[in-house]
Amino acid sequence: MSARALRRVLPTDPPVTLVHDVDLDISPGRFHAVVGPSGCGKSSLLYLLGLLDRPTSGTIVFQGIETNGLGGDERAQLRLQEFGFVFQFHFLLPEFTALENVLMPIRRLGRLPRSEMADRALTVLDSLDLADQSGKTPDRMSGGERQRVAIARALANDPALVLGDEPTGNLDSENSARVIRIFQRIAHEQGRAVICVTHDPTVAAAADVRIRMLDGAIERIE
């Protein structure tokens, strides 16, 4: 994925520039961390890259597709198939069990035969040591377990790109370390591109690429 001359301005009065002049390449198999002070535009950049928001100007090319030209449904389909989101709060659907939450994107995609859908979801849950949590609703799980279920849901459709928005922001150090190890494994062993917005220096230290932002622009990439 590559972004060129990305710019996002909120059309308020006066207009607020969230992101400007961003050129960025996200590589498969690498763990990218976006760091910077609060309000520097980290999350806004992530929403643009995740196709949840549209840039005011500039381009985002993903797998050779210029995403600005895509309609809402095509962008949704791309998110469903190729992107996985993990947020600061687990953001699981409260009425559904861990298994049902992970099944949500699988069923929506509908590529697998129905009989294999639950197997796929259980395999992903098991890979994150959550097999015994599959029947529980989020309110009966610990914070770390919930966040791992959210990661399982993000991985459900075997995405090319995993996007994290402060994924360790609400976890203790032990669970944070665990999530960091999972993200590294997703990037290095499974060959996915991972991009994580974070305040957490341990996440930044674990990443392969650190993108430092200030006032809506990239300060430097290290």
Next chain:
Amino acid sequence: MFERERLVLGIAAKHLAKRRRQTAVAIAGVAIGVGFFLAVSAMMIGSQNDFIQRIINAAPHIIISDEIRSPPPQPAVRALAGTTVEVHGYKTRNEVRGIKDWQEVARAASEIPGSIVAPSLSGAITLRVGGREEPLGIVGVDPAVEQKIANVQENMSAGSLHNLETTQDGVIVGEDLAQELGVRMGDTVGATSRAGTRSLKIVGLFARGRGQFGNNGYVLLREAQSLTAQPFIINRIGVSIPDPYQAEAVAADLEGRFGYKAQSWQERSADFMTLLLTRNVIMYSVVSAILLVASFGIYTAVSNSVVDKRRDIAILRSIGFSESDLQRTFVAEGLILALVGVLAGWGLGFLLMEVLGSIKFPILGRVEHLPLDRSARQFAIASFASLTAATIAAWLPARKAARVDPVEILRGAA
């Protein structure tokens, strides 16, 4: 197959299950609306059908009389039509009363398969008992045919139509008239007419409150012809046909062919038919209002659900659900509410009909039940109207759900 639809329905059902009170209130609204619609329409349509049936059965479906809707042009007017001469103040030719060539008309009417044709003569006489005099319209009939064409016998409280044939100079009159004259079954009354004064014997009585039957006296056809000094004259032909609802067309056809006024039962009861139409308009207005109010309940329930679930909407959008997926989810919520409500409403409506059907009404000494129409048509109308109203009511907030900007919510939550 239908994985997406099942998924959307599953999410909608879970949302509703979590919000039990709101869900129950919305369902109750629809159920009460549908239930009362069914009960009210069963009564309205039941009484309407009962009423129409009474009209249809009471008299021949078509009555051909010796009247002409507009008098035929006089020979002079016809002869001078299109010329510069205009005819005024001419003396109108005296038409002979009665249907000319009535056998011809009767034959034409009897050619309709399954029809029954009853020629009769109506006229006026005066009944006299002691010093009391009462005017009376009389109908001269052939009892055997008349019984087939109008349910005369069912409207009689004493005697029978058949008595006209077995008793010399018999007459059947209304109970009210008999009471006013102070006569009973078997008594003799004086009858004055153009042909002079004769004696008639009461051989039957019409029950009270039966409309037209009480107003006329029935005698044998030849008796009427001699009483009114119109031998061999027929001035009224009653026709019954297998499908009463064809009466208007048949009447128009007969009138077109013979020129005599042929009135269908619909035309004769046009004022009642207008009344029924008004009743139906009122009923459907009230019922639409009930269903509209029920759909407000659904609107509120779905609206609240959308507001409550803004975060979930953002999550689903980030996972890759499209705007139309979200829209469908919330429309599905409305439809589920409506569907459960309709089913409960069917039950309620059925129960109300059972209760209404069991109530007994004593009318003029007879016990009657409310005439109820329990046809599937009403169930279908109620369901269709509720589901349509619910879809519209749910569609409005669902559109809002589809337009929720996930970024706005994710940013706010972070």
